[in-house]
Amino acid sequence: MDISGRHRMRLKPFNIHAFNVTAVVFLLIGLGASLSFNRHFLNPLSHRLEDYDITDIVYSQLRDPHVDLDERIVLVNTGRPDRARIARILERLLDAGPAVVGVDILFPDRQDPATDSLLASVLQRGGSTLVMADALGPYHDPTGVFTNMPATDPYFLQECRTGFINFPGNATRTVRHFSPEEKGPHGPVKAFAVEIAGAFDPGAQAYLMEERNRLQRIHYSAGESHFIRLNPDQVLDSTLDLTGLVSGKMVILGYTGTGEWNDPMLDRHYTPMNPHYTGKSPPDMFGMVIHANIIRMVLDRKYIREVPTWISVLIAFLLCYLNVLIPMWIHSMYYPVYYLGSRVMQLVQLGLIFFVVAWMYDRFLLKWDFSEGILALALVVDAQVIYVALQQQKLFKREWRKKSGTSGEAAK
Secondary structure (H helix, E strand, O other): OOOOOOOOOOOOOOOHHHHHHHHHHHHHHHHHHHOHHHHHHHHHHHOOOOOOOOOHHHHHHHOOOOOOOEEEEEEEEOOOOOHHHHHHHHHHHHHOOOOEEEEOOOOOOOOOHHHHHHHHHHHHHHHHHEEEEEOOOOEEOOOOEEOOOOOOOHHHOOOOEEEEOOOOOOOOOEOOEEOOEEEEOOEEEEEHHHHHHHHHOHHHHHHHHHHOOOOEEOOOOOOHHHEEEEOHHHHHOOOOOOHHHHOOOEEEEEOOOOOOOOOOOOOEEEOOOOOOOOOOOOOOEEHHHHHHHHHHHHHHOOOOEEOOHHHHHHHHHHHHHHHHHHHHHHHHHOHHHHHHHHHHHHHHHHHHHHHHHHHHHHHHOEEOOOHHHHHHHHHHHHHHHHHHHHHHHHHHHHHHHHHHHHHHHHHO
């Protein structure tokens, strides 16, 4: 076959030129992903789109806004952090007979002795009914252990369970994952939400730890308004019987930015449910609402599955190969529409990929990380143009040498 397009080619399943271009494209993708200085550039496409994900559109634009109220979980807002009031709130909640109370508040040091003593006595009374928030410290790579726990003073943790509230990443990135368990300085420690779910339904926690004990993608299924919510004044109102609202349920005590004192950035994070999924926007969800979504996910066992990497790479390679083979055939048969046809194919396929990835996630909770395929489609047209140009140059040199040799013989 003449790659220059002067001879028409037959469309066959295998073409060595199409295979070579595809191999070069994937060689470039692999090389770029392996270069440390290029990781940040490739991050949105080849490292699970940490700062932007196609599936964000599902949560922010396509999700069903009508979600049934989850009566298993009660969110109690502390308002302005005040240890004396938190102690009174906990007393009222414990009197109402909850199945478990998660305290999404850190007490890193001691303050007023009388107030701290009151709080500690209430926490001791709660005992195993309470799950206290803690935080993982810096990660020690040689040992694989997180250091500097607890972040809450041990004085407040004498009889309680603890769970870490850290999310993978940092405060400027979207919270998409949680880790069920990590190694702390004194042994394995579970996530805050996992401990709460385990206290309510040990079987659900056991399933998570046995079958899916690895970094999990969070299935956001509800916003703050989809849970029972109580403010401090309601809880402290002695005329209100809390038993019907709290008895046998999971209660999370934390901050949700409402009340007479307001710090809207305290314990607030970016999530895929942010309606502004592109560009700059304020964090959209408080920490305990994220924990509530994780608890729902664990209890309902609605985990997000992922398409195996080898399947994604294989499909990406085949798609890239077809995107070289078909334009080559167009190049030889209908050269005037070659460039336009190639670009139209590229854009249409990218649009379809975005649709299919979002649809699979929304319909089946199946996450397809097709970053290799998207990157291959972005590179394949230009890679093919370069390859064709090199082949034309090679053919030109061959023809020139042949003619030069003929002229030399004639001169003799």
